Amino acid sequence: MRTKIGLLILVLSIGACAAPRASLKTVALEPTATPTATDTPLPPAPVLTDAQLLGIQRPPGMIEDPESGHEALPAVIHAFWKFKQQAKADGWNLILVSGYRSYRDQRIVWNRSDDDYLQHGATDQKKRVEAIMSLVSVPGLSRHHWGTELDISESTLRGQLVNVEPDTPERVLKFYAWMEENAPKYGFCKVYLGKNGAVHNEPWHWSFLPYSRGYQKQFMAIQDFKRIFDINVEDVDYLMRNFKRILKVEKRSINPACD
Numbered sequence: 001m002r003t004k005i006g007l008l009i010l011v012l013s014i015g016a017c018a019a020p021r022a023s024l025k026t027v028a029l030e031p032t033a034t035p036t037a038t039d040t041p042l043p044p045a046p047v048l049t050d051a052q053l054l055g056i057q058r059p060p061g062m063i064e065d066p067e068s069g070h071e072a073l074p075a076v077i078h079a080f081w082k083f084k085q086q087a088k089a090d091g092w093n094l095i096l097v098s099g100y101r102s103y104r105d106q107r108i109v110w111n112r113s114d115d116d117y118l119q120h121g122a123t124d125q126k127k128r129v130e131a132i133m134s135l136v137s138v139p140g141l142s143r144h145h146w147g148t149e150l151d152i153s154e155s156t157l158r159g160q161l162v163n164v165e166p167d168t169p170e171r172v173l174k175f176y177a178w179m180e181e182n183a184p185k186y187g188f189c190k191v192y193l194g195k196n197g198a199v200h201n202e203p204w205h206w207s208f209l210p211y212s213r214g215y216q217k218q219f220m221a222i223q224d225f226k227r228i229f230d231i232n233v234e235d236v237d238y239l240m241r242n243f244k245r246i247l248k249v250e251k252r253s254i255n256p257a258c259d
Helices: 005-012 073-088 101-120 125-132 170-186 208-222 234-239 243-252
Strands: 094-098 149-154 188-191 205-208
Touching: 073 094, 073 170, 073 205, 073 208, 101 125, 101 205, 125 234, 125 243, 170 188, 188 208, 188 243, 205 208
Parallel strands: none
Antiparallel strands: 094 149, 149 205, 188 205
16 A cells, blocks of 8 residues: 555554354355465365454464464465465565454554554544555454455565555566466465555455455455444544445455455
8 A cells, every 4th residue: 555665564563352243144164266286175264253354353273473473374374384485496585574463453553553644734534544544454344354364575675565666676576476476376365456445556465365255255244343433443433424435445445356
């Protein structure tokens, strides 16, 4: 997403419980696709409740990437490790910058972004919220709550998440091109292309499609989002008043291939 690199790095370097809605039947999701570069069959996607999809509760059984300390569902981390092995052989050293984020984590990121914009004179609430949404998903709406999303950088970028600009170094462009060619072999889909919706192009955000496609459908079937309107979220009044539109633009932001 386009903004000052310093703010972007701040936002992405940070890395409460409600009962699930009884009206939504949660069942084990069968993988919708299998990564072509795995050695063993992919297990079914873990069952997630509404509360887990909204980040209020943790998904079950997540594991940690020891190098970065970030967590994700086991199949996601294992796919990343195998992807990292290929990257090493091809001359790239992948760095995991972010994985699972709870609702509380996302609230911290959101609020810090809001404070930063206020300090720089962004007093118009609508413009400020739209600017933040181009950087950070609304707490409760982030796909990072699901344990399927990874933000991936490379060692020569020193862990930074760099936007594509006219003056972006050639090596960075080559890295992103390599990612787009090879990440799908391991089940990953580039979520944000920057063509529609609220979110700009994010060449670092990769979703584990065999699981996230099913979770996305379940997420869009949720009827009650009231639990995400926490009074501790900055601009929550605006989010509540405009939630239908906000949910729509969040949905439009997603690459159709990842949906």
